[in-house]
Amino acid sequence: MRYFFNRLGFLLISLWAAVTLNFVLPRLMPGNPAEIMFAKFQGRMLPQELHALELQFGFSNQPWPIQYFQYLGNMITGHFGLSFTYYPVPVATVIATSLPWTIGAVGFATLLSVIVGSFGGILIAWRRGGMLDRTLPIATMFFQAIPYNWSAFMLLFVFGFTLNWFPMYHSYGTNQTPGFNWPFLSSVLRHGVLPVATIFISGVSGWIIGMRNNMINTLGEDYVVFAEAKGVSARRLMFSYAARNALLPQVTGLAIALSSIVGGSILMEQVFSYPGIGFQLNTAVSNEDYPLIQGMFLIIALCVLIANFIVDMVYARLDPRVRTGGASS
Amino acid sequence: MIAEATLPKSQPPAVVKKKRWRNLRAFVRNPRAIAGMSILGIFVFIAVFAPWIARYNPQATEFLPSQGPSAAHWFGTTNTGQDLFSQFVWGTQTTLLVGFGGGTIQLILGLTIGMYGGYKGGVIDAILNVLSNIFLVLPALALLIVIESYIRNTTPLINGLIIGLTGWAWGARVFRAQTMSLVGRDFVVAAKLSGQSDWRIMFTEILPNMYSIAASSFMYSCLGAILAEAGLAYLGLENLNSNSWGTILYWAFNGDAMLTGAWYWFVPPGLAIALVGMSFALMNFAMDQITNPRLNVAKRRGSQRDRA
Numbered sequence: 154m155r156y157f158f159n160r161l162g163f164l165l166i167s168l169w170a171a172v173t174l175n176f177v178l179p180r181l182m183p184g185n186p187a188e189i190m191f192a193k194f195q196g197r198m199l200p201q202e203l204h205a206l207e208l209q210f211g212f213s214n215q216p217w218p219i220q221y222f223q224y225l226g227n228m229i230t231g232h233f234g235l236s237f238t239y240y241p242v243p244v245a246t247v248i249a250t251s252l253p254w255t256i257g258a259v260g261f262a263t264l265l266s267v268i269v270g271s272f273g274g275i276l277i278a279w280r281r282g283g284m285l286d287r288t289l290p291i292a293t294m295f296f297q298a299i300p301y302n303w304s305a306f307m308l309l310f311v312f313g314f315t316l317n318w319f320p321m322y323h324s325y326g327t328n329q330t331p332g333f334n335w336p337f338l339s340s341v342l343r344h345g346v347l348p349v350a351t352i353f354i355s356g357v358s359g360w361i362i363g364m365r366n367n368m369i370n371t372l373g374e375d376y377v378v379f380a381e382a383k384g385v386s387a388r389r390l391m392f393s394y395a396a397r398n399a400l401l402p403q404v405t406g407l408a409i410a411l412s413s414i415v416g417g418s419i420l421m422e423q424v425f426s427y428p429g430i431g432f433q434l435n436t437a438v439s440n441e442d443y444p445l446i447q448g449m450f451l452i453i454a455l456c457v458l459i460a461n462f463i464v465d466m467v468y469a470r471l472d473p474r475v476r477t478g479g480a481s482s
Numbered sequence: 483m484i485a486e487a488t489l490p491k492s493q494p495p496a497v498v499k500k501k502r503w504r505n506l507r508a509f510v511r512n513p514r515a516i517a518g519m520s521i522l523g524i525f526v527f528i529a530v531f532a533p534w535i536a537r538y539n540p541q542a543t544e545f546l547p548s549q550g551p552s553a554a555h556w557f558g559t560t561n562t563g564q565d566l567f568s569q570f571v572w573g574t575q576t577t578l579l580v581g582f583g584g585g586t587i588q589l590i591l592g593l594t595i596g597m598y599g600g601y602k603g604g605v606i607d608a609i610l611n612v613l614s615n616i617f618l619v620l621p622a623l624a625l626l627i628v629i630e631s632y633i634r635n636t637t638p639l640i641n642g643l644i645i646g647l648t649g650w651a652w653g654a655r656v657f658r659a660q661t662m663s664l665v666g667r668d669f670v671v672a673a674k675l676s677g678q679s680d681w682r683i684m685f686t687e688i689l690p691n692m693y694s695i696a697a698s699s700f701m702y703s704c705l706g707a708i709l710a711e712a713g714l715a716y717l718g719l720e721n722l723n724s725n726s727w728g729t730i731l732y733w734a735f736n737g738d739a740m741l742t743g744a745w746y747w748f749v750p751p752g753l754a755i756a757l758v759g760m761s762f763a764l765m766n767f768a769m770d771q772i773t774n775p776r777l778n779v780a781k782r783r784g785s786q787r788d789r790a
Contacts, residue, residue, distance in 0.1 A: 171620060295757075295759070298756045298762070299752065300709050300713060300752060301713070303752030303755070306734075306735070307752070310748075314740055314743070315743075412618070412619060412621045413623075415621045416623030416624065417623075419623055419627070423716075434624065438717070446627075446631050453621050453624045458619060
């Protein structure tokens with residue numbers, strides 16, 4: 154329970170830090186660039202709406218602390234302001250329409266790569282010194298260093314443009330009506346293959362190598378040696394004895410990798426014009442739509458933080474030492 | 483922690499020094515390390531001698547547009563008639579500079595914050611630790627995009643600076659853990675008793691015991707900085723007249739390289755980034771093998787089982 158509140162506390166502190174960054178950044182920059190944005194939208198927006206945004210970006214005579222607490226209040230109640238790009242749609246609505254795409258694609262791809270990668274790592278550790286064991290680490294190093302935008306680009310070029318197997322952009326065909334019908338769902342799946350593949354390719358090899366190294370470390374532990382001496386079958390030794398403990402660092406690794414996966418998905422969404430939060434963030438940036446930028450950053454941070462929190466909870470489930478606080482490492 | 487298990491157990495300095503030399507010698511003879519150093523060496527060579535290697539002005543739009551690779555234009559030309567090989571060569575210089583620059587800033591910040599927290603302990607450590615954990619979980623690229631959206635048209639060097647200032651957290655965490663495990667050792671206690679200042683102890687007593695960790699952290703930081711710069715430039719957040727691998731990708735994407743089948747436009751920069759990353763990983767792998775005895779022990783065990 155103490156562990157739970159500890160992690161929850163960290164979640165809240167990080168969230169506060171993200172909100173505060175949003176508040177401080179526009180005020181920190183020389184010649185607040187948001188000013189240009191206001192000039193551009195003068196007359197296209199209702200005066201009181203513009204006024205609310207001016208307060209949000211620091212064009213106000215009130216002292217900083219008061220501005221800050223007003224800002225915090227607005228964020229907590231979900232008042233992110235109005236988007237300029239999609240005027241008069243509030244930022245919160247843009248978030249609601251784009252978030253499911255990102256969570257769907259990124260979540261699925263991440264789970265897939267962790268599961269496939271961990272199994273692959275177990276297999277390679279088992280056949281240590283074999284062909285795969287010698288070649289795969291090198292391939293991994295290569296794949297891990299590929300920029301997401303480039304792998305997305307290559308996939309799109311080969312499978313989208315040249316072979317024409319998969320559609321080139323968006324998350325579903327324009328002739329489909331979104332809803333729970335088969336043509337739409339199959340279109341979503343077809344559009345999702347390349348985006349998911351992009352994240353999968355960049356991630357999976359890292360999980361394989363991580364699991365391989367954990368397995369090798371665990372296989373050296375006394376209890377595994379003892380089990381082996383006792384005559385436990387190789388399969389049981391691998392899965393029940395070694396793999397269970399070797400999985401723990403993988404879970405921690407997931408928490409660390411999340412931030413870079415999400416960063417990669419921003420690039421991936423741009424290449425595929427996949428209408429998730431990353432794509433909206435890029436749209437917002439190119440339109441100098443600062444309320445939308447702030448809202449997108451906050452929601453991306455929130456998602457990563459919640460995912461981290463879930464990972465922490467899963468870790469505690471798997472490793473009882475964490476929960477009880479005993480034998481801390 | 484694996485790293486802790488690999489530390490020499492308070493040996494006299496002379497032995498530690500000898501061991502370090504032995505490790506270094508093993509490193510330069512390790513085939514993986516040699517491969518990694520060669521790949522990186524080629525790119526460093528290109529970067530240093532860019533003015534002599536690039537044959538044309540990378541910005542000059544004086545050639546036939548959208549030409550495939552040829553003897554005159556090794557990597558072809560863009561849709562506005564720029565020589566892609568010259569762009570690539572100059573881009574190598576910029577990208578490596580951003581990578582090493584960003585990596586160095588991250589290393590310095592990570593070392594300072596990590597070692598200081600781990601060494602001091604208590605409230606200072608708690609605050610620094612929460613700070614690095616926050617920077618660790620906040621999505622780095624999204625944060626960079628937000629910062630750059632306020633600055634606009636940054637040069638690659640400013641990009642490197644921002645990447646360095648935001649990406650130090652992982653290093654700090656690693657160095658903190660390592661410092662904490664060293665702080666109670668005899669040689670550190672002895673240095674404390676002899677009245678040396680805190681910073682002196684950190685940099686002359688503790689730091690030499692984590693060279694290999696610092697080197698590996700530095701390599702990952704550099705790769706991270708290169709990838710971040712490529713991403714930012716690709717999204718158009720870098721001055722579009724600058725020359726970097728990321729800007730080549732940006733122009734390839736926005737110049738319809740895909741629809742005209744101009745693969746030679748976007749393949750080289752991405753491939754180059756992946757190769758640089760691979761060279762870092764190769765060196766890292768070699769270093770791991772040399773400094774982590776456990777990987778070797780397990781290997782011996784494994785091979786015995788195979789023979790049986």
